[in-house]
Amino acid sequence: MALLVETTTSGREYKVKDMSQADFGRLEIELAEVEMPGLMSSRVEFGPSQPFKGAKITGSLHMTIQTAVLIETLTALGAEVRWCSCNIFSTQDHAAAAIARDSAAVFAWKGETLQEYWWCSERALDWGPSGGPDLIVDDGGDVTLLIHEGLKAEQLFEKNGTLPDPSSTDNAEMQIVYTIIRDGLKTDPKRYHKMKDRIVGVSEETTTGVKRLYQMQANGSLLFPAINVNDSVTKSKFDNLYGCRHSLPDGLMRATDVMIAGKIAVVCGYGDVGKGCAAALKQGGARVVVTEIDPICALQALMEGLQVLTLEDVVSEADIFVTTTGNKDIIMVSDMKKMKNNAIVCNIGHFDNEIDMHGLETYPGVKRITIKPQTDRWVFPENNSGIIVLAEGRLMNLGCATGHPSFVMSCSFTNQVIAQIELWKEKTSGKYEKKVYVLPKHLDEKVASLHLNQLGAKLTKLSKDQADYISVPVEGPYKPAHYRY
Amino acid sequence: MALLVETTTSGREYKVKDMSQADFGRLEIELAEVEMPGLMSSRVEFGPSQPFKGAKITGSLHMTIQTAVLIETLTALGAEVRWCSCNIFSTQDHAAAAIARDSAAVFAWKGETLQEYWWCSERALDWGPSGGPDLIVDDGGDVTLLIHEGLKAEQLFEKNGTLPDPSSTDNAEMQIVYTIIRDGLKTDPKRYHKMKDRIVGVSEETTTGVKRLYQMQANGSLLFPAINVNDSVTKSKFDNLYGCRHSLPDGLMRATDVMIAGKIAVVCGYGDVGKGCAAALKQGGARVVVTEIDPICALQALMEGLQVLTLEDVVSEADIFVTTTGNKDIIMVSDMKKMKNNAIVCNIGHFDNEIDMHGLETYPGVKRITIKPQTDRWVFPENNSGIIVLAEGRLMNLGCATGHPSFVMSCSFTNQVIAQIELWKEKTSGKYEKKVYVLPKHLDEKVASLHLNQLGAKLTKLSKDQADYISVPVEGPYKPAHYRY
Amino acid sequence: MALLVETTTSGREYKVKDMSQADFGRLEIELAEVEMPGLMSSRVEFGPSQPFKGAKITGSLHMTIQTAVLIETLTALGAEVRWCSCNIFSTQDHAAAAIARDSAAVFAWKGETLQEYWWCSERALDWGPSGGPDLIVDDGGDVTLLIHEGLKAEQLFEKNGTLPDPSSTDNAEMQIVYTIIRDGLKTDPKRYHKMKDRIVGVSEETTTGVKRLYQMQANGSLLFPAINVNDSVTKSKFDNLYGCRHSLPDGLMRATDVMIAGKIAVVCGYGDVGKGCAAALKQGGARVVVTEIDPICALQALMEGLQVLTLEDVVSEADIFVTTTGNKDIIMVSDMKKMKNNAIVCNIGHFDNEIDMHGLETYPGVKRITIKPQTDRWVFPENNSGIIVLAEGRLMNLGCATGHPSFVMSCSFTNQVIAQIELWKEKTSGKYEKKVYVLPKHLDEKVASLHLNQLGAKLTKLSKDQADYISVPVEGPYKPAHYRY
């Protein structure tokens, strides 16, 4: 696929797989809208006042049908938008086509190479001579990383003419990032300076990106305010938990059609994502073994009747392995070699380094048989025994299925919209410093409220007397900040 | 698609969608083999003695990957096989291609018209001048029906020259059946006579087909012995229950990506299939309402915390409707009109007449928007509100997903293999009359045993003393015939 | 406790623990009546016609509050009743007192010795000079056994003057039975002859008793017709399953207050009772291991995510052991010795020989520490490690808690009432031979219907057209005899 930007009749740039899927994408977007009451309410509530008028938003977040509804909510509120995906396999091509045709500049397709992935990210950040972006929606922090690395490189270059050296790292992905920045430096050595000056803030979607932001805040390198959307209750306790409870079995089924009942499934990590995965597997009739480093999460797993062991204890008898840790080096090639024939290995954490794909790919004599895209059988030479790896170790729910369903993404993305509005509204007020913030609880509760009606729920109302008794306002927020839900 | 039979280089007939998918089919068949220990053990146990030597088997059963492993088990045991699917949407084209290329005559593709469907059935029955079939594997009883109707027509024609009159019925499908028989009569007026004389027996897969067989037995019209595979415990209490628990959410997710959690789901019928569906939906976080005619099944639903109401009670507030009854006229167009916008309506019972598709299709002004194959939005003119119908009212797990997973189908199909062996072995012994039989319990238990090892189970062995105490043989069978499991 | 029969002011015999608890019993009986719609409907439907007018019924069935409602239903329908419990620990003394005072002759108290137990059984059978009983309600078959053994002894005595010899068996309980019969022979050598001649039939409550009946039917020794109530669907698939799901954790909690979550629990046997126990333990957060001899039940356990192993595999790491097999010698003292300190061992099968209590009691140096009645810690001398045995190995749900709740017992006992009515109505018609019968399906369905309304359920009604389509009457029964539910 030649990396040439294309242009719609109305002059908007894009690069997608197949523009002819736009109609199909539109149909599914319309279905999704019915399932995303939070976003649709936001359009009704904020649309008339056009809060994003003049704002240029760059987003790097799985280019799915649900994200399409988010993008069109941002544009309905007045924003101009450029978008890329934050994962090489997560784009739904019909969603990308519909958005590219109708609403925003999109650079995303299912099955990008890493090279293409970073090209897309750069395109999404490139607002041309008029400058931009003003705001960033990030998921995992790659676009934020690019800007921070870009600025560092420009500063060093400015100082002593040093160019980034891709060969200075053996991380394949960082080599590409350095190359892109190096090449960019040659044409515009102030690109990231200008960007940094203009950007009002970023709202970050996921645990991994948030972790990076707190690290940057800790070492003082954060260039602009950040809102941690992940830790809104209505995000992390819903999307991460209930989203994965839905999409893990979905991905397993679409990729392998395997019967879950009766199997031994190992879930590495028992955080919100791990809890959702373990629940889904248990309910599907699997016997679930959890691996954990944190004794509290381990004790939670035990209280739910799950077994807590180390990977080593079960590696040779389990049928399904899922990594959910947000850490690296969870399942190594040496583990995979010990597995049963046709054991399934997959990852639902943000990055693909939970599974030692590099070790697997470079194992002497290993043979890769692609059953279908994102479903590979890897056969070891010693015993002709194979394992099945999903989505090349990347997010299997997005690589092998369609990610999280609309309803739960409506919760997450309504937080995104609120975060973006907040950053833009306060762009000159000084309310937000170069730090990481979470949304206040009353907004979190608001996001939840917007989703109750559709499910037929009726809330009970506190009397003034009752509210006073428990020392909360009648209209909320109802819980102290440290409340864990 | 022109209805022309094609021929492999080795001279075997077939008609499939795309022979180039044979390699892909083969890969998935190999994966499935690992998950089907019952069938693979049968190959090991019976292969050497070639029990089907000389037997010609016609099968009419969803042409999936799992069925491919069944077919190749039959051929591994010496049979010659011709196959068609028993549902217009259930064929997996890569499975059909692999079998057509490598193992048996296949006439099946995903998305047949009814006309094509019956053409395929006739092809599967047509063994040419050398005659056949000897045995039938049926699912739903369509091939058995064709033979019975064919013979009836030939007898009437013989008697008084009357030809079947397609216009004598307003059942669209029976019109096609009559036409086919009528046209066949002209070329060979003894075709079904010869078939009847030769056929040793049929083994029937599912509730619906079994019901038809018992009706024929009751009115004395059954032409050959039948083994009711459906009512083997290892079939109906596994495939129907655990299979649907797996494949219902799979179908829902692939077709609509809808979030199950938080929804109100109505399951019409709480038999084995309904129990599996209700369990899956409840575990997925839906609130499940059951409709039932049978007070015992209704009380079972209540004991599981499900609500039992009539369709009318919830038709306007539920989000998902699933029919599992084996009866007809369960959800009528008048019901569909009352549903919420984008309510999902689907059927997982054998026939498509559980949902009033005819009423829907002929509703004045109704608009059908095909989101993607097997997922249609039907919009009513009055209020512009739509409902989403899956697989045109046919088996949604096979139409929208890939049916039941290999492991549970291995139980069902091992029963099929055993039933076919039994019929063929006893073909001249007179053991089986023109009646419906179930397999003896020791074979049922054997099927179960063949599936334990793969799941790491270890059985406890009775001592002689214990066996005597409960009056069973040490090696089983362990339960009285009426035991319900 | 001196074994003297007492007499109410109205002249009815009884022997209970404490008559002053009658008021308390009455209050709980009144609560139970609200939860037993099947029995209360039977009073309304049949009361006016007094179908039991003239019938003398002896019952041997746990003398609980629920049984009290059964007894008073029998008396409300015209019967005269004498009752004993079928388990030494299962009597609720306040229930016994209320019935003894108000309604029937009762001989039962919590904590009978075996000697007392059989004395009570004999009292319940003793209708004095006017003769009786006409009908028997049995649970486990002890009263039926007594009559059969009694008759055998009388016949032998008649033949050659031989008296039963208690020392001829080392079964402690049979020694008592023989003694009782021997002593009885001396006063009335025709007692069981007269009884046999008069008895119209027995309705048997539970698996164990049914097994005995089928054995007697098989060897031709059954003396009168028997209705197998256990195998009514509304009994075995409700009482055995949902009843135990309720009462197993109830018994565990009352006896030991142990936390179920996080524990490893072994359920020996995965029949209806085992399924209920395993479900309760799993839901309570335990990790459940099942032991099974039957491959079909084992495969069912696996499909529910349970591990299937032998007792030996887990004996030293599990925390809770429950026997549910109906067989004997399931947990031997050699197993108990290997268990963790304070492992809990209990039985919910009918007889106490599932656990090797004899082996435990006679283990050299073993020490029994009674924590409270029905909760004993047994300490082995070798390592000072102890295990906790509930209810001395007898039905722990009745010994340590109050048995099954009223609602589910209403299902079972409505079957009992219907069975008794049926036997009595057909006493001279010859409809029932000396065989074992189950109730016809329409009565089974009727029992279920009587329990739906209270739970707010609404049944769907078949149209005539639909009923014809599936070949059932509009008003049922709806399923073939072999249907498994």
Added chain:
Amino acid sequence: MALLVETTTSGREYKVKDMSQADFGRLEIELAEVEMPGLMSSRVEFGPSQPFKGAKITGSLHMTIQTAVLIETLTALGAEVRWCSCNIFSTQDHAAAAIARDSAAVFAWKGETLQEYWWCSERALDWGPSGGPDLIVDDGGDVTLLIHEGLKAEQLFEKNGTLPDPSSTDNAEMQIVYTIIRDGLKTDPKRYHKMKDRIVGVSEETTTGVKRLYQMQANGSLLFPAINVNDSVTKSKFDNLYGCRHSLPDGLMRATDVMIAGKIAVVCGYGDVGKGCAAALKQGGARVVVTEIDPICALQALMEGLQVLTLEDVVSEADIFVTTTGNKDIIMVSDMKKMKNNAIVCNIGHFDNEIDMHGLETYPGVKRITIKPQTDRWVFPENNSGIIVLAEGRLMNLGCATGHPSFVMSCSFTNQVIAQIELWKEKTSGKYEKKVYVLPKHLDEKVASLHLNQLGAKLTKLSKDQADYISVPVEGPYKPAHYRY
């Protein structure tokens, strides 16, 4: 019961129901020790250094078997202890007897009047002339309240001779508190001054007490440092959740023997306690309806398949009502009048004002029928329909059953021990101001670790490289403060 303090032979004061139950209490304490690894490890770890040497601890916390193990852990670490219960029904008399005889001064029995309750509290605070306490263990904050109210009264009395006026409030309980303080003032007008000066701090067990502490901190009236044990993860996410999941059905079963399956159960409040209750009821086969004021918790309930409605919506059709809110006036007598006959009403929140007991008791013509202690049927005169109220509206799990099981209480109480050690160790360091603190995360994780081994769990260990990658120490703590688990 005359309120006279008694004295053991060794001279320790006590007032319990029945000292003869001490042996029984000791047996159950020994069983509980095996189930409380956190407390027993604390004895091993801290016992030798006697960290509480010289410390006088007053505790006000349900005097159960589990609390007995806590008390004896405190004394094993060197403390001198006086104890009362924090609820009139929660004492287990055999536990109180064993502790009174063997280990500490106890003033507690099951079924105290309110008068007696506050007398016990005062006794527990009265360390005689030598002064004390040094530390307080509180549950619900009643002892802390007494000290704060006492001091306020003394200060006012000092200022202008004013005595507390019981008639100034119509809260029956506060009238008693004022009376006690008033009477005390006459004998020692500096009692609470001295206490305040001496007390090093309080550790508070539960949500309700914590709420009070934060209110006092907010208005500056808190007299000494407080550690909020409730909000340790290993307390609120275990005891509140899994404890109630265990003890709610236990209380229901012991009080009413009611079948949970098939019932409609209303859980008012979906916090940690409500989540545990709803899970237990759902698993038991009930259909659960949740009432909530907080939209986030409401959305969580929906995601679990529960219905969210107002009490009004279901008051007349539900069977079981449980309040878990920590608020007041949840179920009023006007609601109770609308309920079905024999609907069960109970509370598992800390205080009894969730249920309008006053309204019920004073309803004209209402009749109370005590089925057994803590189980009352209240009959309304209008329709003779009754409801069943458990534990007079107080904590039903402690009133009708035995509270939470040992294992989960070991988590809670190990936090208590650690909190007490911390307060005492830092008594002069100034580390703790007059504020409310939670324990640091590494101690929370430690409490969890102490409970893993007993359940057979094995933790995975981070490599240094992995720990660096996610920026945590190898040995933990592993999560940011805001993590919700």
